[in-house]
Amino acid sequence: MSFRLRVLRLVRRIPRGRVATYGQLAALAGHPGAARACGRVLRTTHDEPELPWQRVINSQGRVSTGGDAQRPLLQRTLLEAEGVVFSRSGRCALKRFRWEPQEDELCFLDDEEDEEDEDDLA
DNA sequence: TAAATGACTTAGG
């Protein structure tokens, strides 16, 4: 299974009102240190259905700047709408909102299936 | 096959 696919599947497991960092997802996907590559996955992923992309933020608890100027604003708005609180300086407490998955929630990463062309996000 | 790219991170000032 590709790194990209693993990351996308992980993002889908992030509960509403919780967040995960790029580095965290990379590690869960089995590629610790690939935070940057993780960001690339989201940047190059558009209009994927059922993909809560807004729940992925950086290690500082802040939404990353990137893409057009509106994206960060939308991201924060979406998160606040589901309960995530941001401080005046634009940071949220990871200690409180970070998603911490149980091992049995990641079984799907063990699939040795070949990856179909693209979004085989089952 | 080598070089360039960032929705990243961490360590220091």
Place this chain on the structure above:
DNA sequence: CCCTAAGCCATTT
């Protein structure tokens, strides 16, 4: 809290 400098890395060029 803001900013910089360096690593890091799967993808893209």
